[in-house]
Amino acid sequence: MKLTAENIQFIDSYLKNSNVIYYDIRMEMLDHVATAVEQKMEAENIDFYEAFKSYMVVNKREILKGNKLWPGFSKDILLNFLKFLLQPIMILIGVSIYVFYKNVEVANYFSESFTFKDFLFVILISLAIFKIVYFRVVLKQRFYMIEKIFGLLNVFYYLQMFFLNQRNNETPSVFTITMFSYLLIAYLIYFTKQVYKFNTYKKQFV
Known part of the structure; x- marks a missing residue:
């Protein structure tokens, strides 16, 4: 027995009312619940609402454990990002950035009033502003992975404050500017x- 569009919408509304606010997590739960309810309807020859009610009575608590309402930064995201940094293509990009800075004196393209350190800081702030605009105007959905990776900007900010202090007039080393450029590009x-993953996943449920 296949669920109707109204059945799917019913499950989605139920999960929303259960405070499953992240779209990607809710869609994973919806797919899981819908499959289980379909199987229950088929096995017990009962209608959707009866199957859904009896299934959720038993499984609701376990299902909602997957609702990741963790505030702020997630260590899982940091670990995933670090793994991403170690991919061969990303290491190649990092080496290319280092070679570029080693052979090009980028400081010559900036002035004393606006240094390369200032430039990196502006990029960091611009990304933070983009975060606000992107979520409020473009995305219009809360997506766990996308939202939490913005927490990486906080890490970059404190690293920037420590290694690229604007009050320090010394030119940062090639390694330092390579590191920050690499992190921002990788980000x-x-x-x-x-x-892209979000948009591809979302199309499955539109």
């Missing part, structure tokens, strides 16, 4: 991949 690539 943009990682973020883009997650957005």
Whole structure:
């Protein structure tokens, strides 16, 4: 027995009312519940609402354990990002950035009033502003992976404050500017991949 569009919408509304606010997590739960309810309807020859009610009475608590309402930054996201940084293609990008800075004196393209350190800081702030605009205007859905990777910006900010202190007039080393440029570029690539994954996943339920 296949569920109707109204049945799917009913499950989705139920999960929303159960405070499952992240779209990707809710869709995973919806797929899981819908499959289980279909099997129950088939095995016991009962209608949707009866199957759904009896299934959720037994399994609701276990299902909702997957609702990751963790505030702030997630260590899982940091670990996933670190694994991403170690991919061969990303290491190649990092080496290329180092070679570029080793052979090009980028400080010559900036002034004393606006240094390369200032430039990196502006990029960091711009990404933070983009976060607000993207969620409020473009996405209009809360997506766990996308939302939590913005927590990486907090890590970059404190690293920037420590290694690229604007009050320190010394030119940062090639390694330091390579590290920050690499992190920002990797972040943009990682973020883009997650957005693509989100849009692909979302189409399955539209």
